[in-house]
Amino acid sequence: MLLFNSLESYQVGATPAQEADYPWIARVIHSRHLLMPHMCTAICIDTRIFMTAARCIYSLKIDHTTVLYKEQRFPAQAFVLPSNQSKQLFDDIGLIVVDKTAFRETWTTAKLFSGTNRTDNNFGWFKNLGISGNNTEYKVVGYATEKGLHRIKTASMKFVLSELPVIIDIDMCSAIYTFNYIIRGFFVPCYHSCTLKEFNSKDEKCTKFHGVEGGAVIHGKTKEVLGVATWGAHSNKCELPVGFSIPNSRKFFKDLSCAINIRNDDALLMVRGFYQSICETAFK
Template sequence: MSICVTVEMFMFHVYILFTLVFISVCGNKTILQYFGSLDDYQVNATETSESKYPWIARVIHSRSSYVPHMCTAACIDEAIFVTAARCIYNLKVNYTRILYNSKFYDALAFVVPSVPTKQSYDDIGFIVVRSKNSKKWPVIKPFNGANRTDKAFDWFKKLEHASMKYKIVGYAMRKWLHRISVPERQYDLSELDVIVSLDICTKLLTNNGKDKIFRVPCYHSCTFQEFKKKNSKCQKYHGVEGGALIDTTSNKLVGIATWTISYSKYEVPVGFSVLNSKNFFDDFRCAKRIRNDNGLLIVKGYYQSLC
């Protein structure tokens, strides 16, 4: 490896360590930098069509316009969509709607995580919509390849990743355009083949894996070995809030993109939440109860009582 690459990687590790030190000194308010928010951009990804992914959707914070676009979502059951929980925390239900299969659906309720994780790195949110406008709901079924058996993600490392082909799909801008802060920004549906690993964030975001801070499921366009060799594959990137990570072999939704670390020098991995935790299934049941409820009296705390 050339001295230039060594210096770049050293500076990146210094950047990460500085961030962590800054967090430890400045307290809880700054700790959100630990698992940073996604900026909804892509680099060298492939534009694709909604007809290829009829279950994909956009979350829009307006009942009268196509903007502002907030994040990507996926339909996993009739009138029920999943996205990154941090996308819906600051939204208002009565302003939010889903653009899905070229139709708008008003949000009926949000289901936020019943047991949130540190800085939402593993949190999935649900959006239940009013379902009277549609008779057909193209869906993608959640991953069911393994149950969680521990909190350290050892169960994830044991998955047969070699037999699975991963792709990330979502609405993104081109890099640098995402820096322009206007509501009319253009988001196009794009996809990218990625590699999934439990160790890739640990190795790339810390000192060669010596620190286990980021030992969580992540995806990237290349392996750690390819990254060290400056393989051109590593110049590709796709990181959008609520992005759908799918296994194209089984056509199942494996995870939802939830966080990353921003670094302008080169592209880094993206963390995601796997749709198989107890909390996920509990919140999914809650979303179904809200969708199936025929009650007419809507008062404060009404939907919460259903769950």
């Protein structure tokens, strides 16, 4: 059985980042009043709409959840989760629609990957992009705690925005997580602080790590968001690669249409199934 484990939201050797450099970055908090507990990182992709790893919000309660964006708290209005889920949500993006809270600033949204739409579910299209292997132009950004401290499970854990240059590779997880192809699987987009060759030679570069649910995988120069971190395994011996999901699937665009329908609806009376009904056009 393939296991796509949850990320533990820690970093090793990452650099502190400034929110001003990533004005679309946000935090998901499971409280309407406190700044804790921190759950994951999120990305503003449209007015009042944020995306993150689906597994982050899968078990949260909407009436307890807020998004902290540009130092302002926004209560969650609705979650949009894929109806056609991937195995253990490893390739699923969740969307959060927030309430019409009075906002003191303008909505700054991230530019999403637009290189290609998916043509298959086996990631052959990703391999054809030519960004896999030795490309050093990408980094991951998100709210993380220091390794070691992440094992102290307290609601008051401190999460700081940080970033780390990473290598994008379609072959990395399929080689490492299958013990050099002893088993089959994990042919999915992943990132690490080093190349596969450097990992196999135990290069010191590979001791660095950044793995948080919803972490933004971005191009270092254009800051275009290639994907969001969704899963990763852990070992006492070394840091392992992190898997991420790319927002270019048909189901993602359907879910985004659903989120936009919810945001744009002005109904005052809501009953059970209301949001589902106004999203029916998006799911056809």
